[in-house]
């Protein structure tokens with residue numbers, strides 16, 4: 001087999017494996033990322049004549065050649081930015097480079113690169129094929145599949161089928177570096193508020209993780225980290241009435257209904273009187289706070305208190321939560337804190353510590 005074709009095939013295999021990072025784990029993902037960029041350099045060296053031709057001036061260039069050239073330039077730019085973003089989200093190989101707060105951009109770039117590379121590879125098929133219409137249909141189908149894989153299938157698999165296993169001692173415990181008796185962390189997590197069956201593994205999803213084999217919610221783990229860093233009291237928001245369904249998808253539907261109805265599910269009382277600072281840790285639900293968090297905010301008087309917001313999410317940002325909390329928490333000074341991507345939560349202790357130090 002020609003070395004050029006071998007490199008091309010390897011590149012496609014690595015790209016698809018990279019997209020399935022939820023199955024291969026972080027360290028292989030980072031190593032394969034480096035392998036991919038070595039293959040890309042090899043690909044450019046092998047195709048150097050073509051690459052040079054892109055930048056040559058030519059008056060007689062066909063529309064197809066111009067399209068292909070633009071495509072290749074775009075692929076090169078995206079690959080470069082993707083390489084930078086890979087270092088930006090790296091936790092193991094380039095941890096000192098970790099400058100991107102959320103991997104969302106990295107994911108969109110990777111999906112774009114795969115999609116454009118499929119079109120780029122398809123151009124060969126188009127040129128050689130007799131039936132051009134059929135070739136275009138095949139290319140469009142493959143490009144749509146690449147988009148669906150990156151934008152829908154992988155996030156779906158991630159949320160529904162992945163249980164993250166961590167070591168509590170390594171990920172949560174550490175030196176207590178901050179002291180504040182008047183600090184309370186209040187968190188809401190799906191885990192303690194869900195009607196799980198006994199065989200909880202059968203319904204596990206991305207918002208579930210296991211610390212030393214014990215199931216925990218994402219926000220719960222963050223609350224434990226805050227406690228380990230500062231010794232602050234932590235308290236969950238707990239429903240007193242009906243719990244959320246065990247199925248992730250059903251919970252999404254119920255949450256949507258609650259938000260539309262501006263519902264206030266009943267919760268256990270939380271006494272905030274002895275604290276002047278509250279860290280509120282919550283997951284983004286439909287871009288806003290879960291409605292039990294709204295109940296907590298409306299049930300209490302926050303006059304003279306500061307609420308720091310710590311959001312967790314499956315995409316990026318705070319959604320409308322900063323405004324939503326400010327509108328509900330009477331008398332509070334609401335301050336935007338950090339928004340942590342759900343996959344990053346097990347590794348976020350150092351970032352939380354830095355952030356807590358910056359509050360003093």
Ligand SMILES: Cc1cc2nc3c(=O)[nH]c(=O)nc-3n(C[C@H](O)[C@H](O)[C@H](O)COP(=O)(O)O)c2cc1C
Pocket residue numbers: 188189190191206207208216217218219220248251252253255256282283284285286287288312313314315316341342
């Ligand atoms: C009902 C529901 C709605 C969600 N809506 C969003 C959303 O709008 N945007 C987002 O980025 N993540 C969304 N997510 C993902 C969660 O914010 C994320 O998985 C979070 O880390 C879960 O935290 P927990 O395990 O403490 O409940 C949603 C999750 C659920 C269950």
